Structures are given as C-alpha cells and as structure tokens.
Amino acid sequence: MIPTVHGGGGHGGQGRYVLTESEHGHIWGVCAEVEGLFREPRRSTYELFGWVPDGAGVRGWVGCRVWLVPEDRTTDPWLLEDAESLGQRSRTDALVLTGVDDHMGPPEGYRAPVRLHDGNRWLGSCREFTRVLPEEQAAPSLVLRGLSPGDRLRQALAKGTRRALDLDEAWLEIRDDSGEPLTDRLLRPRIREWRPSAHGPDLIDLELGDELDRPVPGYARPIWDRWLVGPPEAPGAWAGLDTRQREAWLELVLERGCRLQHPDGPAGQLYELDGRHITDEPSLYLALGEAVNGPGGYFGGCVDALADCLEGNFGYTAPATLRWRDVATAREHLSHALTPEGEPYDLVSLVLEVLSEGRMRVTFA
Incomplete structure (x- = not known):
C-alpha cells in the first residue's frame, strides 16, 4: 500500500499541496492529500572485492555521504549518498554497499582500486568493484486526492488527448499547516486517470504517472510529519x-x-x-x-x-x-x-x- 500524507485542519492542511506548471507558473490544482510522495529512491549496489577495512568493520548504515576515491587519482572521487552496508559475502572477501549515486556515479568501465571514506574517517579499500544498477521499473503513481482543479487542468481533462494529458514539467509545492512554504518536488507528470473524489463535490482524485524528483525515503517520514505541522x-x-x-x-x-x-x-x-x-x-x-x-x-x-x-x-x-x-x-x-x-x-x-x-x-x- 502506498503511504498517505494527511493534511491537517488549518489553512495549510486544506491546500497543502499545489501543483504548479514550471515554465509560466500557472496552477494546475490544489489538494490536501498526496499518495506516493514517500517511497524509497533508486539505489545502486556496489560489490567491493578484496575489501580491507580500516579499523572497525563497516556494518549497517554507513553515512549520509560516502566517497569512493580512486587510488591512482586518474579520475575524481564520486559520491554514494545514504550508504548502507549489507555486510561481506560468505565465501568471498567482498563487501556489499547500497546507496544513491550522485549524478552518474563512476566513469563508464572504471574498475580499478578505490578507497572509501565517510567525510570523517577512512572506511577501507578494495582492489576492484562491480556496480549493479537497480532494475528499470514503471514509474509509480502519484495520486492527488481531493484536488480542486484549475481552469487549465479542467480544459486538459475535457480534451483527453495524449498531448493534453502530458503536463510536461511541474512543481509540487508543499506548505505547512499555517500555509507557509516548506519545500517542493519537481515532477514530469502524465495524467493516468481521474475520478470524482470522496473528499467533496467538484473535487477529483488525480492519478499521475510521474518521474518524481527526490522521493522522500521512509526514515525521513517522521521529520516531515513534524515539519508539516509547522x-x-x-x-x-x-x-x-x-x-x-x-x-x-x-x-x-x-x-x-x-x-x-x-x-x-x-x-x-x-x-x-x-x-x-x-x-x-x-x-x-x-x-x-x-x-x-x-x-x-x-x-x-x-x-x-x-x-x-x-x-x-x-x-x-x-x-x-x-x-x-x-x-x-x-x-x-x-x-x-x-x-x-x-x-x-x-x-x-x-x-x-x-x-x-x-x-x-x-x-x-
């Protein structure tokens, strides 16, 4: 089940989420509840062969930012964000790390020895590595429940053509319960479906197939819940x-x-x-x-x-x-x-x- 973000009773709860066209700033619609904002980002897996730790072993969550530094210095370090250790493979000397690659990750085909650090201490080194990208999956839905659609969105829904239902690029602007701006997320939304909403007359539930920029991982959910109140x-x-x-x-x-x-x-x-x-x-x-x-x-x-x-x-x-x-x-x-x-x-x-x-x-x- 996709977790739901519930709006509060104040002004920001009623209009917490505003879907805004990115180029000209016109508003597609406003709603109090969104499904699909909280989900795990795509994570790469690194298998580090010939792993030699520096000091204590690397277990569990490793750090917000782990740098992989080529020992030959022929290329710049690259960053693995929110890195976690899955431990060492049995019968091998390989350490397995997962994390979110910053930008493109290592240069194509680069496999030479690297050292790792978390910004405070060296974690260890390996003689070579493999990088496994997550499988490509269909973009999950983002559902805007109880959406009050703007005129442009009504026109697009009335046309119903593929071009009209492709909203190109938009910002999901997020406000707290007092109505103050908190943050936003960039979307590339395509309308999959819409239906009358149980939240009230003239409101719709709008389902978007989107490529969500920076989904919110589960560990950050309590922090967001706290800040959405104010x-x-x-x-x-x-x-x-x-x-x-x-x-x-x-x-x-x-x-x-x-x-x-x-x-x-x-x-x-x-x-x-x-x-x-x-x-x-x-x-x-x-x-x-x-x-x-x-x-x-x-x-x-x-x-x-x-x-x-x-x-x-x-x-x-x-x-x-x-x-x-x-x-x-x-x-x-x-x-x-x-x-x-x-x-x-x-x-x-x-x-x-x-x-x-x-x-x-x-x-x-």
Whole structure:
C-alpha cells in the first residue's frame, strides 16, 4: 500500500499541496492529500572485492555521504549518498554497499582500486568493484486526492488527448499547516486517470504517472510529519535525532529557509550558540541556524552557503558577536574531517575562519 500524507485542519492542511506548471507558473490544482510522495529512491549496489577495512568493520548504515576515491587519482572521487552496508559475502572477501549515486556515479568501465571514506574517517579499500544498477521499473503513481482543479487542468481533462494529458514539467509545492512554504518536488507528470473524489463535490482524485524528483525515503517520514505541522517553537528539537535524520531535518530547514524572507537584524547583535549537541556536520549548521534565526532557523547548510548567508539577506548584519557555548563538543567530533579527495582538514577551524571573514566575532563560553 502506498503511504498517505494527511493534511491537517488549518489553512495549510486544506491546500497543502499545489501543483504548479514550471515554465509560466500557472496552477494546475490544489489538494490536501498526496499518495506516493514517500517511497524509497533508486539505489545502486556496489560489490567491493578484496575489501580491507580500516579499523572497525563497516556494518549497517554507513553515512549520509560516502566517497569512493580512486587510488591512482586518474579520475575524481564520486559520491554514494545514504550508504548502507549489507555486510561481506560468505565465501568471498567482498563487501556489499547500497546507496544513491550522485549524478552518474563512476566513469563508464572504471574498475580499478578505490578507497572509501565517510567525510570523517577512512572506511577501507578494495582492489576492484562491480556496480549493479537497480532494475528499470514503471514509474509509480502519484495520486492527488481531493484536488480542486484549475481552469487549465479542467480544459486538459475535457480534451483527453495524449498531448493534453502530458503536463510536461511541474512543481509540487508543499506548505505547512499555517500555509507557509516548506519545500517542493519537481515532477514530469502524465495524467493516468481521474475520478470524482470522496473528499467533496467538484473535487477529483488525480492519478499521475510521474518521474518524481527526490522521493522522500521512509526514515525521513517522521521529520516531515513534524515539519508539516509547522516549524518548531523551541530550539534543539533535532538534538535527539541520529545523523541520518538530522540530515533530513537540515534539508527541510534549508529548503524552507531559502523560501522565506529574512529581514536583516541590526548590526552589533549578540547571538548565543548552544554547542552541546554538535556531534556531526548537520548539527553544526542546525545549531548555527538557530543561533541566528531562532528555532528551525537557517543560516547555511555547508561552508559555502554559510559564507553566502554572512553577506546579508538571511537575518544577519555585520558586525556581530557569536557566543559559542561548549565548543569542545564540536572540536571533538569535527576537527578531523576529510575532503572528497580524502585530504584532512579541521571543519570547526574552517567555520570559524568563514565567520571571521563575515565579521562575526566568536567568543567561547
């Protein structure tokens, strides 16, 4: 059964999802409930032969980002996102990893030795590998229930031709219960079927055969359910989450934050950063965002984005002061990071340097 996202009782619940044509922005329709948004993305499988671990074995969920670094340095590293280990094959020395390939994955035909790291530590190396792509499957349905169709959609349904029912490219814009924009997903929708909806007169259930850009995996479902109600009212609501879920939380913080207006505060502000829970990279940016822009606030999701936020339009006006409490926690967990190529660097020191360049004076408490 396809899981259902249920709308709440507020304004955003009644019109939580807006299907919008991408080129000119006209609205195909509005609804409160969508089926098919939550589903597992296509995952590739890597079988790493001659696997030699660096230290502890690689088991279960491995990391948000695992880099495969060619030992001969003849090509750039490539990224496997949301990587999981299925363990080592019996009777072989091969480790099996699954994950979502970033862009195209390794160069065609490349099989040479690679080393793997998760951005913090080296995981191990292999002498060669094979990559198995997931089987091609028909695009699953996305069903918009209780849809109030716009005039253009009514016209397309009345025509009923193949061309009229191909909506080309569209955005599924998603709002929270207060009606504030939260995030969106890119679709290439083709209308498969429509029927009167049990949700009310003049409403339809619209079934789309689509190629959904970035489906929402199951582990992120509780995070989305929390944010669809509205932003958190107190800071640190993410503190009890694991790294995988913190990453999902940060993604929504980023997407929502880039859609909101952030009036820049006056210069000379004093910001308080609670560093007790900064034990991984997502938590670093979540804590920074809340220090500057309050609960659920955004102020960069990587070093480059942080530098952009310091230039203005994200709540900050230089100069200002950031009082960082319990910085030792971040130093313990983030001072030994690795670039995609595997070069070591100190993420905390780099962030402090970027803050200084943005005229954010940092003190410690």
